[in-house]
Amino acid sequence: HARGSYGDGNLTNLEEVAAGIQVCRRCDLWHDATQGVPGLGPARAALMIVGEQPGDQEDLQGVPFVGPAGQLLDRAMAEAGAPRDRVFVTNAVKHFKHEPRGKRRLHKTPDRGEVQACRWWLDAERRLVRPKVILALGATAVQAVFGKALPIGKTRGQRQTLEGGELALVSWHPSFMLRIPDRDAKDRAYAELVADLKQAWKLAD
Numbered sequence: 001h002a003r004g005s006y007g008d009g010n011l012t013n014l015e016e017v018a019a020g021i022q023v024c025r026r027c028d029l030w031h032d033a034t035q036g037v038p039g040l041g042p043a044r045a046a047l048m049i050v051g052e053q054p055g056d057q058e059d060l061q062g063v064p065f066v067g068p069a070g071q072l073l074d075r076a077m078a079e080a081g082a083p084r085d086r087v088f089v090t091n092a093v094k095h096f097k098h099e100p101r102g103k104r105r106l107h108k109t110p111d112r113g114e115v116q117a118c119r120w121w122l123d124a125e126r127r128l129v130r131p132k133v134i135l136a137l138g139a140t141a142v143q144a145v146f147g148k149a150l151p152i153g154k155t156r157g158q159r160q161t162l163e164g165g166e167l168a169l170v171s172w173h174p175s176f177m178l179r180i181p182d183r184d185a186k187d188r189a190y191a192e193l194v195a196d197l198k199q200a201w202k203l204a205d
């Protein structure tokens with residue numbers, strides 16, 4: 001892509017992006033978070049997976065997808081034959097949005113303004129990693145990657161092309177899957193995520 005076409009200034013490598021995220025004040029989420037969580041993976045991965053935002057564990061460890069949703073994603077990726085260490089895994093929003101509930105910190109969905117503010121960082125990661133394929137997991141990632149909402153149930157499995165030239169797919173977010181009470185529906189969503197990961201990895205090849 002043309003340099004700076006995403007409007008992300010002069011960031012020239014992922015270390016600068018990671019450092020910038022730690023001091024970011026583009027929205028207020030930094031205030032209650034332990035740290036910002038940048039994407040993780042090879043600097044030139046062919047596949048980028050975008051989630052929503054760090055959860056409790058990610059916020060504490062500074063690493064994306066290491067909590068319960070991350071464990072589900074790991075399992076699905078292994079099943080799909082997509083090695084996690086060859087994929088760049090990141091989030092639409094880099095700080096954990098939450099509210100206290102007793103001793104626990106309850107996840108809160110980031111709003112449009114926060115997603116928009118944090119696109120600065122996602123776009124920088126996209127420009128630097130230059131993935132061939134982007135897999136957006138869940139509504140927040142879809143909003144960040146496509147700049148609009150898409151019905152995941154209807155669009156998953158369909159390969160799309162982004163303005164920057166990347167191929168894109170959408171799928172279910174693993175956290176959503178963890179909350180489906182019905183066993184069959186849960187299994188179906190998981191199988192679809194595995195299929196979508198398989199397709200994304202194949203397209204990236």
Ligand code: URA
Pocket residue numbers: 051052053054055058063064065066067069070091175
């Ligand atoms: N959920 C996400 O969307 N991202 C993470 O990093 C962890 C949980």
